[in-house]
Structure formats: C-alpha cells, structure tokens
Amino acid sequence: xxxxxxxxxxxxxxxxxxxxxxxxxxxxxxxxxxxxxxxxxxxxxxxxxxxxxxxxxxxxxxxxxxxxxxxxxxxxxxxxxxxxxxxxxxxxxxxxxxxxxxxxxxxxxxxxxxxxxxxxxxxxxxxxxxxxxxxxxxxxxxxxxxxxxxxxxxxxxxxxxxxxxxxxxxxxxxxxxxxxxxxxxxxxxxxxxxxxxxxxxxx
Ligand SMILES: N[C@@H](CCC(=O)N[C@@H](CS)C(=O)NCC(=O)O)C(=O)O
Numbered sequence: 156x157x158x159x160x161x162x163x164x165x166x167x168x169x170x171x172x173x174x175x176x177x178x179x180x181x182x183x184x185x186x187x188x189x190x191x192x193x194x195x196x197x198x199x200x201x202x203x204x205x206x207x208x209x210x211x212x213x214x215x216x217x218x219x220x221x222x223x224x225x226x227x228x229x230x231x232x233x234x235x236x237x238x239x240x241x242x243x244x245x246x247x248x249x250x251x252x253x254x255x256x257x258x259x260x261x262x263x264x265x266x267x268x269x270x271x272x273x274x275x276x277x278x279x280x281x282x283x284x285x286x287x288x289x290x291x292x293x294x295x296x297x298x299x300x301x302x303x304x305x306x307x308x309x310x311x312x313x314x315x316x317x318x319x320x321x322x323x324x325x326x327x328x329x330x331x332x333x334x335x336x337x338x339x340x341x342x343x344x345x346x347x348x349x350x351x352x353x354x355x356x357x358x
Contacts, residue, residue: 158183168220169208171313179231228306244307293332
C-alpha cells in the first residue's frame, strides 16, 4: 500500500511525522511543495480544507497535522495503551500548538507595530511561560512527556525546530530537559540518518 506525506519543503507542522516514519523505518513518499510557487491551484482545490499536510495510505487520506501525527504514532506503537495517559499526551500536544499559533501570528503579521508587540510578547513572556512548564513536565517524567518515548515528544521537537527556523533562535537552550529531548529525538536511529540526508531548511 502506497503511503505519501504531502507538505511544503520545510519542517513546519509535518516534520514530526517525517521523523516518526523514518524512526519506524516505514517507506513513504515524501511529497514536497515549494512554498514560493504555492498555491498550486489544482492541488489546493483537492485538499479537504485547502491546506497541507495531507497523508495518504492507498485510497485513504487524512488531513490535520495533529490527527496525522497521532495516527502515525498509534500505528508505530508511540502511544500509550491507557486512555488517560493518551489524553495527557493530547493535552501536551495541544499546548505545544497553542504556543505555535502565537509564533505563527507573529510571523505572518504584516503591520509593523503589531508585529513588534507580538515579538515582545513572545520573547518577553511566552517562551518562558510555555517552556518552563514543558521543562518541569519533562523533568518529572524521566525526560519524555509520558515517561517514555511517544508521538508527543516527536511533535514537540518538530515544533521547536519549526519555531527556531522562523525566529532564528534556539529556544530550548535555557531549558536543559527540553534541550536533551531535542537531542534524543534528533539522534534516534532513522531520524539521525534522515537529518544527515536532507538539505538544511532555509526560509
Ligand atoms: N490546522 C491545520 C493547519 C494547516 C496549515 O495551516 N497549513 C499551512 C502550512 S503550515 C498551509 O497549508 N498553508 C498554505 C495555505 O493555506 O494555502 C493543521 O494542523 O494541519
């Protein structure tokens, strides 16, 4: 059965899925679109809500990055069996996305004054607000959000890398447990080779 992941040629909200698929040694077609040439009208029209990523398995397709990541995590045993523990990880992933949405609001803001205000909020408050909490969670859970490697760890690191690219920062640097998790994910078998094999992302 053919598997395809469609996304832009950047890390963004789909790199965690690429990482999980490489870690699981799952063959898939990594279909990448050039953001500069977007929208490709016939592709955009074919997407359920006109946006990427889209994941295909044979004749089935799935959209929404969190749904895709959670599904790939479930297929590859990166999700706990206990539904309470699953919900705890869902909560982490949604908090990671809360932070991501603030960063995207800043990145896409066109008004110079508003952009400056959003930047101030991100660097002056939000990074520490979110990352001090993520740091504590990791510290209290043996370095992984659920106490062992899961899809939430992949999503977290994927979003950190996407934020770093867009802010020109290493936001994990002041949070040792977060930084350690980033290193752990990047050095997993499959992920490590994938990172070496690809061109570095640029904006
Ligand atoms: N909630 C959606 C958001 C999808 C989204 O914002 N995709 C962006 C790229 S990160 C996109 O397709 N932008 C191009 C467009 O909207 O035409 C998800 O998590 O998958």
